[in-house]
Amino acid sequence: MSFANLLGLWVAATLTIAILSFLYRDNPLYKFAEHVYVGVSAAYFIIYSAKFTMELQLINEFKSNLEAYLQQGSTSGLVEALLLIIPTILGILMLTRWVGPKIGWISRWPIAFTIGLGAGLGITGGIQGVLLPQVQATIEPLWVSPFSGANLWAAVGSLLMILGVVSTLIYFYFSRPHRGFIGVVSRIGIIFIMVSFGAAFGATVMARVSLLIGRLYFLVNEWIGGTIDFIQAL
Amino acid sequence: MVFLVLLFFFQSDYEPLKPLSPVTNLVVEDVENDAGGSIDLSWKPSPDSARVVTYKVLRGLYPDGEFTELVVFKVPTYSFRDATTEDRVEYFYMVQVIDERGVVASSEIVGPRISKPHWFNTGRLAVLVVAMAYALMVILYIEFAKRDTSKMYIRRIAGLDQIDEAVGRATEMGKPILYSLGIGFLTDVATLASLSILKRVARRAAEYETRIVIPNYDPIVMTAAQETVRHAFVQTGRPDLYAEDDVTFVTNDQFGYAAGVDGIMLRERPGTVFLQGSFFAESLILAETAHSVGAITIAGTDQATQLPFFFAACDYTLIGEELFAASAYLDRNPQMLGSLKGEDLAKIIIVVIILLVSIFGTIGEILPKDAATETNVMSEWFVKLKDFLGRY
Numbered sequence: 001m002s003f004a005n006l007l008g009l010w011v012a013a014t015l016t017i018a019i020l021s022f023l024y025r026d027n028p029l030y031k032f033a034e035h036v037y038v039g040v041s042a043a044y045f046i047i048y049s050a051k052f053t054m055e056l057q058l059i060n061e062f063k064s065n066l067e068a069y070l071q072q073g074s075t076s077g078l079v080e081a082l083l084l085i086i087p088t089i090l091g092i093l094m095l096t097r098w099v100g101p102k103i104g105w106i107s108r109w110p111i112a113f114t115i116g117l118g119a120g121l122g123i124t125g126g127i128q129g130v131l132l133p134q135v136q137a138t139i140e141p142l143w144v145s146p147f148s149g150a151n152l153w154a155a156v157g158s159l160l161m162i163l164g165v166v167s168t169l170i171y172f173y174f175s176r177p178h179r180g181f182i183g184v185v186s187r188i189g190i191i192f193i194m195v196s197f198g199a200a201f202g203a204t205v206m207a208r209v210s211l212l213i214g215r216l217y218f219l220v221n222e223w224i225g226g227t228i229d230f231i232q233a234l
Numbered sequence: 235m236v237f238l239v240l241l242f243f244f245q246s247d248y249e250p251l252k253p254l255s256p257v258t259n260l261v262v263e264d265v266e267n268d269a270g271g272s273i274d275l276s277w278k279p280s281p282d283s284a285r286v287v288t289y290k291v292l293r294g295l296y297p298d299g300e301f302t303e304l305v306v307f308k309v310p311t312y313s314f315r316d317a318t319t320e321d322r323v324e325y326f327y328m329v330q331v332i333d334e335r336g337v338v339a340s341s342e343i344v345g346p347r348i349s350k351p352h353w354f355n356t357g358r359l360a361v362l363v364v365a366m367a368y369a370l371m372v373i374l375y376i377e378f379a380k381r382d383t384s385k386m387y388i389r390r391i392a393g394l395d396q397i398d399e400a401v402g403r404a405t406e407m408g409k410p411i412l413y414s415l416g417i418g419f420l421t422d423v424a425t426l427a428s429l430s431i432l433k434r435v436a437r438r439a440a441e442y443e444t445r446i447v448i449p450n451y452d453p454i455v456m457t458a459a460q461e462t463v464r465h466a467f468v469q470t471g472r473p474d475l476y477a478e479d480d481v482t483f484v485t486n487d488q489f490g491y492a493a494g495v496d497g498i499m500l501r502e503r504p505g506t507v508f509l510q511g512s513f514f515a516e517s518l519i520l521a522e523t524a525h526s527v528g529a530i531t532i533a534g535t536d537q538a539t540q541l542p543f544f545f546a547a548c549d550y551t552l553i554g555e556e557l558f559a560a561s562a563y564l565d566r567n568p569q570m571l572g573s574l575k576g577e578d579l580a581k582i583i584i585v586v587i588i589l590l591v592s593i594f595g596t597i598g599e600i601l602p603k604d605a606a607t608e609t610n611v612m613s614e615w616f617v618k619l620k621d622f623l624g625r626y
Binding site for chain 2: 019022028031033034035037038040041042044045059074075076094097107108111114115117118119121122123124127128131133135136138139140141142143144145158164165166169170172173174175176177178193194196198200201204210
């Protein structure tokens with residue numbers, strides 16, 4: 001292992017311990033690591049946006065499409081190049097809020113455009129990608145013939161799924177008070193919701209524990225082990 | 235000599251090269267319902283298909299010009315999608331088959347064909363119908379709501395009832411409010427719903443003269459949050475209290491954002507923390523830190539995997555749909571109320587569809603079936619309806 005590698009390991013290990021020190025309480029070491037982390041990630045985001053969004057997806061794309069039109073007469077190249085002007089203008093309009101209050105209101109246009117776009121995509125995407133497939137997957141016969149143990153369990157599974165989906169939908173029904181029959185069904189719905197949350201909680205906690213193990217493995221094996229190896233090699 | 239030549243042919247394994255028949259019925263057409271850039275090819279097998287070992291698809295710009303090899307198949311293949319076309323450029327296609335001994339047979343040349351983008355995807359007609367029906371329900375309910383909103387009942391949502399109290403608590407303690415919109419973007423419905431809750435929180439904060447701190451993950455969401463808070467402060471008649479520096483960008487990195495917001499919580503020690511929007515793995519880190527500084531926490535997200543953590547660590551939690559219902563519940567403006575009521579009607583329709591089609595399937599399983607097809611009228615209907623829902 002080279003000295004540069006060892007130095008990198010020590011920086012990573014020190015920052016890991018500094019972040020973990022938050023478990024005790026807020027302290028200068030944590031503050032330092034936090035500011036380094038936030039600063040580095042914000043700087044990375046700016047570089048990423050400049051390089052991969054503005055340069056690659058906007059400037060280079062515009063140039064290549066325009067060249068395709070000028071050199072080969074490609075009309076699709078011209079269309080692509082002209083289309084890129086729209087997001088450019090919207091991006092510039094977003095900056096008007098820093099010019100002054102007189103034209104600052106123009107920055108609301110790209111915001112409105114983005115919100116409209118999100119809502120439009122959300123509705124069609126939601127219907128096509130989530131709603132219809134989920135309704136289709138929920139619909140199953142409540143009885144499967146001929147009678148057998150496996151078919152009985154399939155029928156019980158279908159019944160539970162339909163009961164769970166219908167009662168959960170009723171829980172999220174806001175137009176009637178949850179009393180009487182609706183109250184009973186919505187109570188069943190919240191039980192289903194809580195059971196699914198419990199399962200999700202357990203699964204996610206296990207995933208977090210594996211992340212912690214990964215970090216502890218880094219500290220013990222790579223950091224301490226690497227340092228010992230380096231000293232022995234001297 | 236003749237005898238020797240004949241002997242050579244009879245004694246050796248030599249077989250003369252047999253002609254090979256090309257593929258037939260080559261059909262080349264633009265791909266329907268796509269965004270352009272693709273042409274579909276299909277063909278019928280060569281009458282000598284048993285001998286064919288290689289299929290080649292070739293493309294050219296002129297029928298009598300040079301043809302370029304697009305793809306080679308070593309297994310029997312009868313269709314291919316050319317996804318490398320430039321829209322509105324004329325292409326000519328042919329398919330070649332080759333046998334083991336290298337005999338080549340070329341199909342007829344088909345063309346010119348062009349690819350082009352299509353304005354409508356007719357395959358998604360069901361989505362359009364459902365979206366139009368949903369829009370119609372919402373519009374009708376908005377019209378009803380415009381006449382009289384008092385008749386529009388919405389059940390109690392505990393988390394939303396606590397908003398005013400939570401803002402008041404921070405005011406009494408002389409501490410600021412911290413509002414996080416999560417790590418979603420402005421195109422996420424949860425972020426939009428969160429902005430409508432922010433409007434209410436900011437209005438109350440302005441009324442009570444309480445500082446509101448909003449660290450952001452996305453610069454565009456930050457701009458929308460600044461607009462929302464500024465508007466709320468102006469509406470309340472306190473534009474002087476609005477501080478743009480309190481609605482700030484932190485970083486676009488998930489855990490960088492979590493570390494930054496945690497730091498702000500520890501230093502500002504807010505009396506109330508709102509975590510409303512799209513949250514992922516950072517949810518518990520934020521909720522635990524809010525709890526550790528003694529803040530009352532009201533969380534809400536549509537991310538089902540994160541809701542358990544909010545339930546465990548927060549005082550009040552809005553579950554998915556409750557977050558979306560917030561704007562109607564808080565403001566009771568006709569547009570929002572109409573949307574919520576339309577959504578409720580859609581839920582009832584979905585429940586009816588699920589129950590009805592499942593009952594069809596159940597009766598279909600119970601009734602006797604045709605011995606040959608193993609179906610009956612009800613089971614056929616069940617399959618048809620289920621297929622219809624999954625087709626698009």
